Amino acid sequence: MVVFRVFRWEKGMDGEKSGKGEGKGRYDVFQLEEKEGMTVLEALFAIKEELDGTLAFRYSCRGAVCGSCAVLINGFPRLACRTQVREVMGGGRVVALDVRGPLALPRVRKTEPGEVLVEPLPGFKVIKDLVVDIKGFFNAYREITPWFRDGAPGEGESRMSQRERERVEPYTNCILCGLCYSACPVQKRDPEFLGPASLAKAWRFISDPRFKERDKAEILEKVDSPRGVWGCDTVYMCTDVCPKKVPPTQGITSIRRQLLKNSIKKILGGGKR
Numbered sequence: 001m002v003v004f005r006v007f008r009w010e011k012g013m014d015g016e017k018s019g020k021g022e023g024k025g026r027y028d029v030f031q032l033e034e035k036e037g038m039t040v041l042e043a044l045f046a047i048k049e050e051l052d053g054t055l056a057f058r059y060s061c062r063g064a065v066c067g068s069c070a071v072l073i074n075g076f077p078r079l080a081c082r083t084q085v086r087e088v089m090g091g092g093r094v095v096a097l098d099v100r101g102p103l104a105l106p107r108v109r110k111t112e113p114g115e116v117l118v119e120p121l122p123g124f125k126v127i128k129d130l131v132v133d134i135k136g137f138f139n140a141y142r143e144i145t146p147w148f149r150d151g152a153p154g155e156g157e158s159r160m161s162q163r164e165r166e167r168v169e170p171y172t173n174c175i176l177c178g179l180c181y182s183a184c185p186v187q188k189r190d191p192e193f194l195g196p197a198s199l200a201k202a203w204r205f206i207s208d209p210r211f212k213e214r215d216k217a218e219i220l221e222k223v224d225s226p227r228g229v230w231g232c233d234t235v236y237m238c239t240d241v242c243p244k245k246v247p248p249t250q251g252i253t254s255i256r257r258q259l260l261k262n263s264i265k266k267i268l269g270g271g272k273r
């Protein structure tokens with residue numbers, strides 16, 4: 001048997017929930033038989049169908065494609081549909097992220113063997129149980145306007161070399177799950193920060209040779225601020241938690257390099273931004 005300790009909160013319960021998985025709200029304990037290959041998402045379905053129909057969680061594709069099922073599992077941001085129960089039921093010391101000021105300190109917790117702790121993603125306001133409000137995340141994403149203008153990449157046929165495609169590809173794999181946003185220490189102390197996923201997507205377009213220079217300049221201007229690439233602490237937590245191996249920190253440092261290059265060119269009078 002596996003014991004699931006699941007965070008519960010709903011409107012009307014004591015106080016507002018910040019999504020840190022402690023304080024207000026409560027933890028309900030459910031026991032399930034562990035089956036080979038069972039994912040945490042399947043366990044949540046079993047709880048909902050067999051033990052407590054009021055449990056709220058978000059999902060869609062069940063195949064690590066839509067990014068909807070992001071939660072905190074044993075203190076670590078993960079996709080519930082991509083995490084097998086067997087992988088996380090071993091018990092032991094669990095290091096979670098506890099953000100204080102500019103630092104994300106490790107918070108050590110213990111889970112007993114055969115126990116799995118499921119909580120809402122930190123950094124988001126809880127709507128109910130494991131469902132969080134992702135408005136802020138998508139607003140920041142929209143703000144950098146990550147799309148080709150005029151509906152087409154350019155005049156006539158657009159071509160990319162194999163090398164150019166390989167440079168852009170890791171950044172196209174983002175599924176907008178928000179795990180990086182929840183792990184980011186900057187995001188927690190400054191909700192205005194555009195965040196790792198948005199900045200990674202900004203680099204995806206800036207580094208795409210099919211994107212027009214005028215549009216690149218527009219995105220560069222949007223991220224050239226403490227809310228953008230200059231706010232990043234470069235601690236790689238976003239890169240660590242990303243289930244799709246998107247490297248947001250690398251994208252952010254590449255944009256910084258590009259901005260510096262542009263500034264130098266401008267000072268030397270050799271080019272425009």
Ligand code: SF4
Pocket residue numbers: 067173174175176177178179180181196197200238241242243244245246248
């Ligand atoms: S960069 Fe990775 S962790 Fe962040 S939203 Fe995209 S897929 Fe999720």
Ligand code: FES
Pocket residue numbers: 058059060061062063064065066067068069070079080081082
């Ligand atoms: S349900 Fe779509 S990523 Fe998990």
